[in-house]
Amino acid sequence: MKYIKQLCMIAAVCLVAEAMEYFIPLPVAASIYGLLIMLVLLLTKVIKLEMVEDVADFLSGNMAIMFIPPTVGIMACVEEMKAMLVPLFVISIVSTILIMAVTGKVSQFIIRKTKREEK
Amino acid sequence: MQELLSNSTYFAVVLTLICFQIGIWFKKKTGWAVATPLLTATIIIIAALLIFDIPYESYKEGAEIISFFLTPATVCLAIPLYRQIELLKKYPKAIFGGIIAGVLTTMVSIFVMSLAFGLNHQQYVTLLPKSITTAIGMGISEKMGGIVTITVVSISITGILGNVIAESFLKFLKIEEPIAKGLAIGTASHALGTTKAMEMGEVEGAMSSLSIVVTGILTVLAISVFAPLI
Numbered sequence A: 001m002k003y004i005k006q007l008c009m010i011a012a013v014c015l016v017a018e019a020m021e022y023f024i025p026l027p028v029a030a031s032i033y034g035l036l037i038m039l040v041l042l043l044t045k046v047i048k049l050e051m052v053e054d055v056a057d058f059l060s061g062n063m064a065i066m067f068i069p070p071t072v073g074i075m076a077c078v079e080e081m082k083a084m085l086v087p088l089f090v091i092s093i094v095s096t097i098l099i100m101a102v103t104g105k106v107s108q109f110i111i112r113k114t115k116r117e118e119k
Numbered sequence B: 001m002q003e004l005l006s007n008s009t010y011f012a013v014v015l016t017l018i019c020f021q022i023g024i025w026f027k028k029k030t031g032w033a034v035a036t037p038l039l040t041a042t043i044i045i046i047a048a049l050l051i052f053d054i055p056y057e058s059y060k061e062g063a064e065i066i067s068f069f070l071t072p073a074t075v076c077l078a079i080p081l082y083r084q085i086e087l088l089k090k091y092p093k094a095i096f097g098g099i100i101a102g103v104l105t106t107m108v109s110i111f112v113m114s115l116a117f118g119l120n121h122q123q124y125v126t127l128l129p130k131s132i133t134t135a136i137g138m139g140i141s142e143k144m145g146g147i148v149t150i151t152v153v154s155i156s157i158t159g160i161l162g163n164v165i166a167e168s169f170l171k172f173l174k175i176e177e178p179i180a181k182g183l184a185i186g187t188a189s190h191a192l193g194t195t196k197a198m199e200m201g202e203v204e205g206a207m208s209s210l211s212i213v214v215t216g217i218l219t220v221l222a223i224s225v226f227a228p229l230i
Helices: A002-023 A030-043 A053-061 A068-082 A085-118 B002-007 B011-030 B037-051 B056-067 B070-076 B078-083 B085-090 B092-117 B121-127 B134-144 B148-172 B178-200 B202-229
Strands: none
Touching (some): A053 B070, A053 B078, A068 A085, A068 B011, A068 B056, B037 B148, B078 B085, B078 B202, B085 B202, B121 B202, B134 B148
């Protein structure tokens, strides 16, 4: 029963998020509205952590499995890919590496600066 | 055989779950950073579908029950975020500074490389949303007139790469702060990278989830500035 209640709570948030996606004309997915709604509900204590915790940890802890089907989808668009194969791979790979390095370095720099100032 | 498997309700589900377990076993056995269960499972599944001559569409239909959980699971990323909200209050400058720097890097690097490769407007806007979560990325690509399937491929390459290299690459760069690690992973490689961040630790996972949301929103804004450039 505990799990059913938790799942119901999460599904209800998804339902509201789906409605927001439908009515708000932005290219933003339901899952992002849902994440924001859930966060606001937790912060305002409308939902307590223990009301969703177990099912939520199970779902977010097993996300890798859920990505398998869309990733396998790569095999279905081989033809469209051929036209821009080299730029597609080079740009995807190089920019990912750059973004990871820049974001990591910048935030680490600011964190360490903040820590030093505290001391 | 081929017909039976194509029409089966459970074949895709069983195949996916078995291949994922093989992926976990393979990762444990080899210890290779690149052997993420997602990558291993994807390769085995594609091979199996090709061998048994099963079209992707029938696999997708069967596996829908698994990908169905992506939306609720993304919603549940709010929980680690909530648990770590004190960090957000403590280091707002580092968190937003890092993510904004990351989003600008995305836009500028894709713009420069698209120019270098001589891509047209359609191909350029196809790649612009590559570092954000599939659901938002598809929406942007469609709205901007990009090729949605290729956007999805680019997002997948980005996610798998982020998932695979995150641990060793961040070590190589001497990025040791858990907050910085999580931000770097989430900003560069969305939810797929976040699964890696969750394995690395609660703080990393929470920061990575936060980055997905903030990066997604900032990218929507940034793209409207950068898209008309090519």
